[in-house]
Amino acid sequence: MKKVLIYVEGQTEETFIRDVLGPYLKERDILSIPILARTKRTRSGNIFKGGIVSYRQVKQEVLRLLQDTSAVLVTTMMDYYGLPSDFPGKAMLSVGSPYDQVAFLEQAFAQDIAHPRFLPFLTLHEFEALLFAQPGQIMEAFPHVKEGSELIEKIEGLSPEEINEGNDTHPAARILRYFPEYRKALHGPLIASRIGLPTIRARCPHFNEWVARLENL
DSSP states (O other): OEEEEEEESSHHHHHHIIIIIHHHHHTTTEEEEEEEOEEEEOTTSOEEESSOOOHHHHHHHHHHHTTOTTEEEEEEEEESTTOOTTSTTGGGOOSOOHHHHHHHHHHHHHHHHOOTTEEOOEESSOTHHHHTTSTHHHHHHSTTOGGGHHHHHHTTTOOGGGSOOOTTTSHHHHHHHHOTTOOHHHHHHHHHHHHOHHHHHHHOHHHHHHHHHHHTO
16 A cells, blocks of 8 residues: 655644545555644643644755655645745745646645655645635535525636635634534535545546545555
């Protein structure tokens, strides 16, 4: 079985890989292991996990994972939204589609790491975008919220990965506006599981390309 290490920024992605993506890849003889980002280490040796503080932190941890020669690939699952200002290529982003911009940043990321076993992936624009592959499932998770139908109306005509990254309009902000009880680590993977990987892949081409690269290792 081929081992793939997936550097993730939070518990939501960690659970998604364990419960949704991982079983699918395992059927294809690929063992995917999520590695949760380290936020900081205290003087006493305690390690806090979850969240991206700086690119320097990301690079150090990715290079550390690449030292594991038993892994055929090291990849990432990090949100495009909210990347630190020192992320490679971010200062040089030009106008273009979300797909053009994320491809530019992933290429800059790959060039900075410069390792043949590294495959960068940034989720457009964040994990919650995957849930908009079937927004009705978001509503079903909170059936007591009657105003939730407005959420679907607001994104009509947009593909999930095109929902923008404005402070009040990024995918998670849109969900929280109508469903304030939403908790990312709890509800995110559960809703994604109910939607199912095939539907998410069909609606989210950038995510689908990443999964295709993994399953064809």
